[in-house]
Amino acid sequence: MKRLHKGFDITSYLPEGFEKSISNVIIEAPVDISINAKHWLTLMCTPSHLDELAIGFLYNEGIIKTIDEIRLAEVCHNGRNIDIWLNHNVDLPDMWQRTSGCMGGATSVKIKDVAKSKIIATILHPKKILWLTDLLLKSQSLYAMSGGVHSSALSDGENILVIMEDIGRHNTLDKIAGRCLMEIGFPTPGILITTGRISSEMLQKAAHIGASIIISRTAPSSLSIDYARYMGICLIGYARKDRFKIYSHAEYVEQSK
Amino acid sequence: MKRLHKGFDITSYLPEGFEKSISNVIIEAPVDISINAKHWLTLMCTPSHLDELAIGFLYNEGIIKTIDEIRLAEVCHNGRNIDIWLNHNVDLPDMWQRTSGCMGGATSVKIKDVAKSKIIATILHPKKILWLTDLLLKSQSLYAMSGGVHSSALSDGENILVIMEDIGRHNTLDKIAGRCLMEIGFPTPGILITTGRISSEMLQKAAHIGASIIISRTAPSSLSIDYARYMGICLIGYARKDRFKIYSHAEYVEQSK
Numbered sequence: 001m002k003r004l005h006k007g008f009d010i011t012s013y014l015p016e017g018f019e020k021s022i023s024n025v026i027i028e029a030p031v032d033i034s035i036n037a038k039h040w041l042t043l044m045c046t047p048s049h050l051d052e053l054a055i056g057f058l059y060n061e062g063i064i065k066t067i068d069e070i071r072l073a074e075v076c077h078n079g080r081n082i083d084i085w086l087n088h089n090v091d092l093p094d095m096w097q098r099t100s101g102c103m104g105g106a107t108s109v110k111i112k113d114v115a116k117s118k119i120i121a122t123i124l125h126p127k128k129i130l131w132l133t134d135l136l137l138k139s140q141s142l143y144a145m146s147g148g149v150h151s152s153a154l155s156d157g158e159n160i161l162v163i164m165e166d167i168g169r170h171n172t173l174d175k176i177a178g179r180c181l182m183e184i185g186f187p188t189p190g191i192l193i194t195t196g197r198i199s200s201e202m203l204q205k206a207a208h209i210g211a212s213i214i215i216s217r218t219a220p221s222s223l224s225i226d227y228a229r230y231m232g233i234c235l236i237g238y239a240r241k242d243r244f245k246i247y248s249h250a251e252y253v254e255q256s257k
Numbered sequence: 258m259k260r261l262h263k264g265f266d267i268t269s270y271l272p273e274g275f276e277k278s279i280s281n282v283i284i285e286a287p288v289d290i291s292i293n294a295k296h297w298l299t300l301m302c303t304p305s306h307l308d309e310l311a312i313g314f315l316y317n318e319g320i321i322k323t324i325d326e327i328r329l330a331e332v333c334h335n336g337r338n339i340d341i342w343l344n345h346n347v348d349l350p351d352m353w354q355r356t357s358g359c360m361g362g363a364t365s366v367k368i369k370d371v372a373k374s375k376i377i378a379t380i381l382h383p384k385k386i387l388w389l390t391d392l393l394l395k396s397q398s399l400y401a402m403s404g405g406v407h408s409s410a411l412s413d414g415e416n417i418l419v420i421m422e423d424i425g426r427h428n429t430l431d432k433i434a435g436r437c438l439m440e441i442g443f444p445t446p447g448i449l450i451t452t453g454r455i456s457s458e459m460l461q462k463a464a465h466i467g468a469s470i471i472i473s474r475t476a477p478s479s480l481s482i483d484y485a486r487y488m489g490i491c492l493i494g495y496a497r498k499d500r501f502k503i504y505s506h507a508e509y510v511e512q513s514k
Contacts, residue, residue, distance in 0.1 A: 006479050011507040013383045014500050018512055023502060028456055028478035044457060044480075126270045148454060148476025167456065167478055197405060199285055199424065200301060219405025221285035221424055222263050223301075242272050245280060250268040255275055 003027065004048050004165075005146035024146040028167045032081045033057070040092055046142070046149065046166045049175045050075045053166075054082040056178030060205045063090060067181045118210045119232045122189035124157060125254045126244075129215055132160070133239040136193045137217075139163050143195075152176060152194035154209065156187035169196025173205040186210045198224045198235065207231055213252055215239050220247055260284065261305050261422075262403035281403040285424045289338045290314070297349055303399070303406065303423045307332045309435030310423075311339040316434045317462045320347060324438045375467045376489045379446035381414060382511045383501075386472055389417070390496040393450045394474075396420050400452075409433060409451035411466065413444035426453025430462040443467045455481045455492065464488055470509055472496050477504055 007022040029047045033040050033054050045053060051073045058064045064086065072085040136153045142165040143149045152172035153163040161184055164175035172194065180186045192211040196202060198220040204227070206214045213234045220228075220237045225247045228235035234252035238245045246253055264279040286304045290297050290311050302310060308330045315321045321343065329342040389412055397408045399422040409429035410420040418441055421432035429451065437443045449468040453459060455477040461484070463471045470491045477485075477494045482504045485492035491509035495502050503510055 008479075008482055008504060011503040011510075012500065013386075013503070013510065023504070025477065025479045025482060025504075028480040129270075146476075148478065167454075197424075219403075220282065221405065222265075222282045223285040225265055225282060244270050246268040246270070247265060247280070247282075253268075253270065 004046055004142055026142065026146045026148045026167050030080065034081065034083050035063075035090060035092060036086055037083075038092075043168075043171065045168055045171045047079050048166070049164060049178070050079065050082050052164070052175045052178030052182065053171060054084055054178070055181055056174035056176065058084065059177045059181055060174055060208045061093075062208075063092070119207065119212050120188050120190075120210070121232065121249075121252060122157060122191075122212050123252055123254055124191065124213060128157065129213075129236065129239060129244060129253065130242065132191065132193050133215055133217065133244075134241075135160055136163065136195070140165060140195075150194070150196045152192060152196065154180070154187065154211070155191040155193065157189055157191055160193075161187060169194065170201060170205060172196070173202065173209065177205070177209050180209065189213070191215070193239075197221070198237065200224050200227060203227045203231075203233070203235070207233060215244070261303055261399055283399065283403045283405045283424050287337065291338065291340050292320075292347060292349060293343055294340075295349075300425075300428065302425055302428045304336050305423070306421060306432045306435070307336065307339050309421070309432045309439065310428060311341055311435070312438055313431035313433065313435030315341065316438055317431055317465045318350075319465075320349070376464065376469050377445050377447075377467070378489065378506075378509060379414060379448075379469050380509055380511055381448065381470060385414065386470075386493065386496060386501060386510065387499065389448065389450050390472055390474065390501075391498075392417055393420065393452070397422060397452075407451070407453045409449060409453065411437070411444065411468075412448040412450065414446055414448055417450075418444060426451065427458060427462060429453070430459065430466065434462070434466050437466065446470070448472070450496075454478070455494065457481050457484060460484045460488075460490070460492070464490060472501070 004027050005024045008025050010023040012019045027046055030042045032042050069086050071087045074083045132155055140151045149165050150169040150172050151165045153160045154176050162176055162179045164172045166172045190211040191213045192206045193215045195217045197218045198216045200223040203224040215236045228248040234249040235247040236244050261284050262281045265282050267280040269276045284303055287299045289299050326343050328344045331340045393410045399406045406422050407426040407429050408422040410417045411433050419433055419436045421429045423429045447468040448470045449463045450472045452474045454475045455473045457480040460481040472493045485505040491506040492504040493501050
């Protein structure tokens with residue numbers, strides 16, 4: 001297992017003066033993805049679950065639709081290269097959109113390519129929403145050790161099925177998509193809980209995973225709300241302890257006493 | 258002036274029950290950049306200071322070195338397109354690195370291309386560091402109205418010279434670089450204060466701006482610390498109220514009583 005955090009000698013300034021110590025910091029590393037022996041791009045990420053990351057990224061970017069298209073996925077020994085062989089040729093996009101968080105495809109087009117029918121409406125009790133948020137925070141193993149890391153989890157409304165951590169919030173959703181494709185399938189309903197802000201690209205990736213409810217600890221952007229309303233996704237922000245805000249499709253949240 | 262936040266009807270869940278209200282949300286919008294009449298890429302951003310954003314992005318990506326290379330920069334009436342005309346031809350990079358926050362050039366190569374000599378060491382008193390952090394937070398006009406937005410400021414150690422807000426933390430540094438190029442020049446020393454996490458790309462952009470001290474409210478990544486140590490930049494994280502952590506070049510912080 002590669003190390004995902006690293007100790008650095010630091011100096012702290014505190015009200016009582018300066019203090020030297022060792023601080024754990026989350027690892028950020030470049031990881032190359034090659035498709036059919038051709039270098040495609042380099043992801044900056046926390047180097048865990050690299051096969052999930054690469055496969056989920058391909059899925060979320062619309063390059064593959066099922067795991068059967070993957071002939072071989074191999075993480076090289078140095079942990080800095082993932083070789084993916086597909087059982088078909090592929091035209092990789094060469095024009096990217098630089099999003100507010102991370103580059104992605106042409107989001108405004110792609111969002112409408114995600115079949116709306118993927119999104120299966122569900123109804124969740126407010127207490128369940130707060131319980132899932134709490135569970136995500138309690139399950140953050142890397143965050144507890146280093147801070148500076150995002151985590152996201154996928155639930156079927158009952159349990160948390162998978163949780164992923166990464167320095168990049170988008171990477172957490174790619175790693176989750178990869179795990180779904182490779183092992184557990186996509187749950188219905190799909191409920192996504194994340195510590196990250198919801199930009200249009202986060203919304204797009206969550207829609208690809210089939211999430212009908214997205215719960216964030218922090219803020220959504222205007223575009224993510226527009227997309228969520230269009231897609232039939234319930235978008236919840238600022239989920240903290242005993243409260244949250246519903247930005248779209250509030251009818252997915254049980255409002256009876 | 259384009260609107261930078263927008264009211265959405267939302268439903269809040271609170272301990273005392275559900276409540277309907279209007280919530281201000283930060284605008285995220287696609288903005289196309291064309292160079293010499295050729296579409297280059299689309300930035301997802303908060304659409305303010307678009308000429309600064311485009312010009313600063315070109316500078317931080319190493320496409321231009323001075324403002325004299327810009328023949329014309331024109332923001333189209335719809336506010337969704339920026340036409341840049343350079344007074345020379347240019348080969349735009351077609352291979353991007355997808356970083357943990359946002360795509361950029363091949364960071365690990367480019368960081369060494371930034372002339373180390375740009376970084377002029379300086380010494381700052383801890384109280385000044387906390388004062389600048391406090392000033393940044395107090396100056397956030399968009400954050401006060403909508404939340405969900407990052408802000409960054411550039412100081413010469415005495416005053417804050419420019420402050421920029423955007424949904425994307427990288428965009429705030431591009432907007433600052435643009436303002437420096439277009440109007441105020443790059444201060445020496447340059448001190449950058451930001452609400453955003455410091456990934457390798459944030460470090461790279463800050464180095465391009467000539468920042469010798471970078472102060473973040475939150476965490477740095479392992480790679481940003483490695484680069485800061487190599488570049489001779491003092492990297493400070495978790496600057497809050499009465500304390501902070503120094504991850505590199507602690508000698509830039511005055512430690513005498």
